[in-house]
Amino acid sequence: xxxxxxxxxxxxxxxxxxxxxxxxxxxxxxxxxxxxxxxxxxxxxxxxxxxxxxxxxxxxxxxxxxxxxxxxxxxxxxxxxxxxxxxxxxxxxxxxxxxxxxxxxxxxxxxxxxxxxxxxxxxxxxxxxxxxxxxxxxxxxxxxxxxxxxxxxxxxxxxxxxxxxxxxxxxxxxxxxxxxxxxxxxxxxxxxxxxxxxxxxxxxxxxxxxxxxxxxxxxxxxxxxxxxxxxxxxxxxxxxxxxxxxxxxxxxxxxxxxxxxxxxxxxxxxxxxxxxxxxxxxxxxxxxxxxxxxxxxxxxxxxxxxxxxxxxxxxxxxxxxxxxxxxxxxxxxxxxxxxxxxxxxxxxxxxxxxxxxxxxxxxxxxxxxxxxxxxxxxxxxxxxxxxxxxxxxxxxxxxxxxxxxxxxxxxxxxxxxxxxxxxxxxxxxxxxxxxxxxxxxxxxxxxxxxxxxxxxxxxxxxxxxxxxxxxxxxxxxxxxxxxxxxxxxxxxxxxxxxxxxxxxxxxxxxxxxxxxxxxxxxxxxxxxxxxxxxxxxxxxxxxxxxxxxxxxxxxxxxxxxxxxxxxx
Amino acid sequence: xxxxxxxxxxxxxxxxxxxxxxxxxxxxxxxxxxxxxxxxxxxxxxxxxxxxxxxxxxxxxxxxxxxxxxxxxxxxxxxxxxxxxxxxxxxxxxxxxxxxxxxxxxxxxxxxxxxxxxxxxxxxxxxxxxxxxxxxxxxxxxxxxxxxxxxxxxxxxxxxxxxxxxxxxxxxxxxxxxxxxxxxxxxxxxxxxxxxxxxxxxxxxxxxxxxxxxxxxxxxxxxxxxxxxxxxxxxxxxxxxxxxxxxxxxxxxxxxxxxx
Numbered sequence: 001x002x003x004x005x006x007x008x009x010x011x012x013x014x015x016x017x018x019x020x021x022x023x024x025x026x027x028x029x030x031x032x033x034x035x036x037x038x039x040x041x042x043x044x045x046x047x048x049x050x051x052x053x054x055x056x057x058x059x060x061x062x063x064x065x066x067x068x069x070x071x072x073x074x075x076x077x078x079x080x081x082x083x084x085x086x087x088x089x090x091x092x093x094x095x096x097x098x099x100x101x102x103x104x105x106x107x108x109x110x111x112x113x114x115x116x117x118x119x120x121x122x123x124x125x126x127x128x129x130x131x132x133x134x135x136x137x138x139x140x141x142x143x144x145x146x147x148x149x150x151x152x153x154x155x156x157x158x159x160x161x162x163x164x165x166x167x168x169x170x171x172x173x174x175x176x177x178x179x180x181x182x183x184x185x186x187x188x189x190x191x192x193x194x195x196x197x198x199x200x201x202x203x204x205x206x207x208x209x210x211x212x213x214x215x216x217x218x219x220x221x222x223x224x225x226x227x228x229x230x231x232x233x234x235x236x237x238x239x240x241x242x243x244x245x246x247x248x249x250x251x252x253x254x255x256x257x258x259x260x261x262x263x264x265x266x267x268x269x270x271x272x273x274x275x276x277x278x279x280x281x282x283x284x285x286x287x288x289x290x291x292x293x294x295x296x297x298x299x300x301x302x303x304x305x306x307x308x309x310x311x312x313x314x315x316x317x318x319x320x321x322x323x324x325x326x327x328x329x330x331x332x333x334x335x336x337x338x339x340x341x342x343x344x345x346x347x348x349x350x351x352x353x354x355x356x357x358x359x360x361x362x363x364x365x366x367x368x369x370x371x372x373x374x375x376x377x378x379x380x381x382x383x384x385x386x387x388x389x390x391x392x393x394x395x396x397x398x399x400x401x402x403x404x405x406x407x408x409x410x411x412x413x414x415x416x417x418x419x420x421x422x423x424x425x426x427x428x429x430x431x432x433x434x435x436x437x438x439x440x441x442x443x444x445x446x447x448x449x450x451x452x453x454x455x456x457x458x459x460x461x462x463x464x465x466x467x468x469x470x471x472x473x474x475x476x477x478x479x480x481x482x483x484x485x486x487x488x489x490x491x492x493x494x495x496x497x498x499x500x501x502x503x504x505x506x507x508x509x510x511x512x513x514x515x516x517x518x519x520x521x522x523x524x525x526x527x528x529x530x531x532x533x534x535x536x537x538x539x540x541x542x543x544x545x546x547x548x549x550x551x552x553x554x555x556x557x558x559x560x561x562x563x564x565x566x567x568x
Numbered sequence: 569x570x571x572x573x574x575x576x577x578x579x580x581x582x583x584x585x586x587x588x589x590x591x592x593x594x595x596x597x598x599x600x601x602x603x604x605x606x607x608x609x610x611x612x613x614x615x616x617x618x619x620x621x622x623x624x625x626x627x628x629x630x631x632x633x634x635x636x637x638x639x640x641x642x643x644x645x646x647x648x649x650x651x652x653x654x655x656x657x658x659x660x661x662x663x664x665x666x667x668x669x670x671x672x673x674x675x676x677x678x679x680x681x682x683x684x685x686x687x688x689x690x691x692x693x694x695x696x697x698x699x700x701x702x703x704x705x706x707x708x709x710x711x712x713x714x715x716x717x718x719x720x721x722x723x724x725x726x727x728x729x730x731x732x733x734x735x736x737x738x739x740x741x742x743x744x745x746x747x748x749x750x751x752x753x754x755x756x757x758x759x760x761x762x763x764x765x766x767x768x769x770x771x772x773x774x775x776x777x778x779x780x781x782x783x784x785x786x787x788x789x790x791x792x793x794x795x796x797x798x799x800x801x802x803x804x805x806x807x808x809x810x811x812x813x814x815x816x817x818x819x820x821x822x823x824x825x826x827x828x
Contacts, residue, residue: 046817046824053816086791088715088782106791116792123808124816131813174719174728175800268823275819283812288792289804294729296719304723304800305733305741311805404802406734415668415738 038262074216094297117284177298189341318402383442619688648695668738709781
């Protein structure tokens with residue numbers, strides 16, 4: 001007699017873990033999904049872990065952030081401080097927010113460690129996002145079908161800036177207060193709505209009594225929730241599209257070559273998480289960061305030398321420092337137009353972010369390419385994209401350095417004024433030079449690739465023939481090496497329909513097409529075509545005697561093509 | 569005595585005797601050696617005389633034979649002993665080379681010569697005197713009040729904790745971490761180079777001592793670990809990239825290279 005309706009007893013799990021899994025599976029059918037995910041294949045490369053580093057720093061930020069919220073009090077009420085903090089803070093008038101920062105640093109056990117880990121994690125979070133974006137940009141991982149995910153990522157980066165800035169301002173110290181004062185100036189520089197918006201943001205005249213509580217809500221609720229949601233979208237799209245892979249033999253747009261999530265990538269990701277957490281904890285434990293008691297409680301009058309924002313906002317600071325003040329503030333009919341703030345703090349970052357948002361679509365348009373891409377580009381194979389990326393980074397780095405011009409002046413014994421002028425010029429010249437040099441290097445590397453494919457590696461072996469001729473023996477590339485160097489698209493500029501039709505009537509839309517073609521030419525006019533099989537065959541037949549010994553290893557490559565001298 | 573006699577030929581006996589002899593000699597020297605003359609006493613006419621001769625040999629080229637000043641350098645009549653002591657004891661004067669600002673260097677004059685120069689300049693006209701030890705004693709100051717004063721008067725050039733900062737055209741506000749208390753006081757009192765004068769009506773002597781107490785307190789180090797130069801977010805960002813990202817990318821390369 002048997003009333004057992006479960007699967008046959010032989011299949012029933014015996015271990016506690018197995019039983020628990022079975023219990024869960026019978027109620028949620030999660031087994032199918034787990035099986036699917038466990039078998040999901042990821043390609044292997046260290047640069048695919050950069051995004052993970054950002055994700056794990058964010059997890060650390062959440063964990064330490066939750067701890068900090070338990071002790072931080074975002075109030076701008078004034079109190080006189082008497083606590084365990086530094087001697088220099090005793091008896092000083094300060095906001096409750098600042099006092100609670102001191103308390104959580106000096107009275108809460110482990111509080112200072114948590115604060116320092118939180119701040120270091122924020123800096124590393126932004127840095128790993130930037131490096132991750134660089135990897136995605138330079139390898140062309142933003143191409144179809146991943147354009148939307150690039151946009152999500154860019155928004156995440158901007159949200160990271162918002163999270164960082166709002167958090168940096170919370171302790172209400174002199175340094176962050178100065179940052180808020182600059183923010184106020186930037187808001188006020190907006191034409192027409194500026195003053196109203198500033199009163200709206202600060203709840204009255206700067207600094208008011210509302211900004212810290214408001215930033216607190218932004219910092220612990222609004223921005224983290226948005227970041228979490230978008231990380232969800234980001235990861236969902238990554239799983240949906242499957243991961244991109246670097247080019248190589250056997251890797252196509254239709255497969256993913258790598259290892260399954262379980263057990264290989266679970267172990268690698270888990271390990272990476274602990275490494276990231278460990279490094280951040282080490283930094284938090286040994287390197288002091290943002291000692292707010294050095295700066296003191298906020299008061300609008302003082303400012304310290306070396307007042308700068310955290311590194312990811314440094315480009316804005318630099319942009320403001322570079323802008324000449326004289327003659328750039330106009331008064332029109334009694335209304336002030338502060339171009340000296342508007343241009344560096346709104347227009348310049350606007351241009352930089354716009355570039356990030358539109359680039360994938362721009363490149364797709366000038367390439368005329370509607371295919372899906374799952375194999376990454378080698379940066380050298382798309383010289384203009386790589387050059388534009390370097391130009392962008394050059395501008396960003398020059399602005400960040402300009403934001404540190406006072407420290408450059410003191411540490412390298414230079415004149416602040418001369419540095420500022422040098423950066424003013426470099427901001428325009430540097431990106432152009434960066435673009436041009438990078439493009440040239442890419443084209444050079446591509447030519448080197450061609451050379452390698454056609455003639456093989458130099459072996460350093462010199463052979464003398466019976467007739468007295470000396471040659472160096474070249475070793476042909478193996479299949480993998482060759483595949484890597486010939487398997488790419490050298491896009492050509494767009495070809496457009498003629499200006500007039502067969503009857504000589506002007507074609508509508510011709511001018512627009514012409515403009516796109518011009519841009520396309522900028523991208524793809526200079527290009528190095530990959531070696532074709534015919535060229536390879538020709539080269540090998542030409543250099544037949546080079547391969548006196550190695551030819552037998554790849555006999556299919558040697559043929560009696562006629563145009564042997566085409567390449568020479 | 570018998571036990572001592574028995575050990576007379578012990579192997580270590582010569583070494584012990586030698587050590588004892590050295591100890592006695594050293595002790596006697598310490599007791600009997602002449603103590604160095606204290607230069608704190610009021611200057612004498614000889615000091616002024618000597619100072620004048622030192623001045624003519626080392627300073628007169630720029631400041632004029634009677635310290636009346638030349639187009640190259642200011643008159644020193646009335647700058648007081650404090651200014652001389654600051655400039656000479658930090659090595660700023662005699663000036664190494666002309667430039668945006670006189671750089672501190674190992675002092676060229678010994679304390680006695682410095683005192684003689686100060687006595688000579690002080691004899692030319694009334695000016696701020698060298699502060700007493702009590703005036704510059706950091707332990708008597710209130711560092712909390714010093715922090716307030718420092719923030720409103722000093723931090724904009726010298727950085728919030730005195731790590732130094734840049735001024736225009738290659739000039740700079742030097743870091744204060746290894747400046748002596750006496751020099752700190754003198755700098756506030758006399759306003760050397762680009763620095764404004766904070767006279768006793770502006771910042772009282774007690775307040776000056778509070779500022780010194782604040783600066784000295786910064787030398788105890790940072791509660792959170794390595795101070796990274798106390799230079800603020802730029803150095804923090806640099807280290808986040810170098811240490812944080814550097815280690816993480818190194819680890820990622822290692823994980824990526826691990827055979828799967």
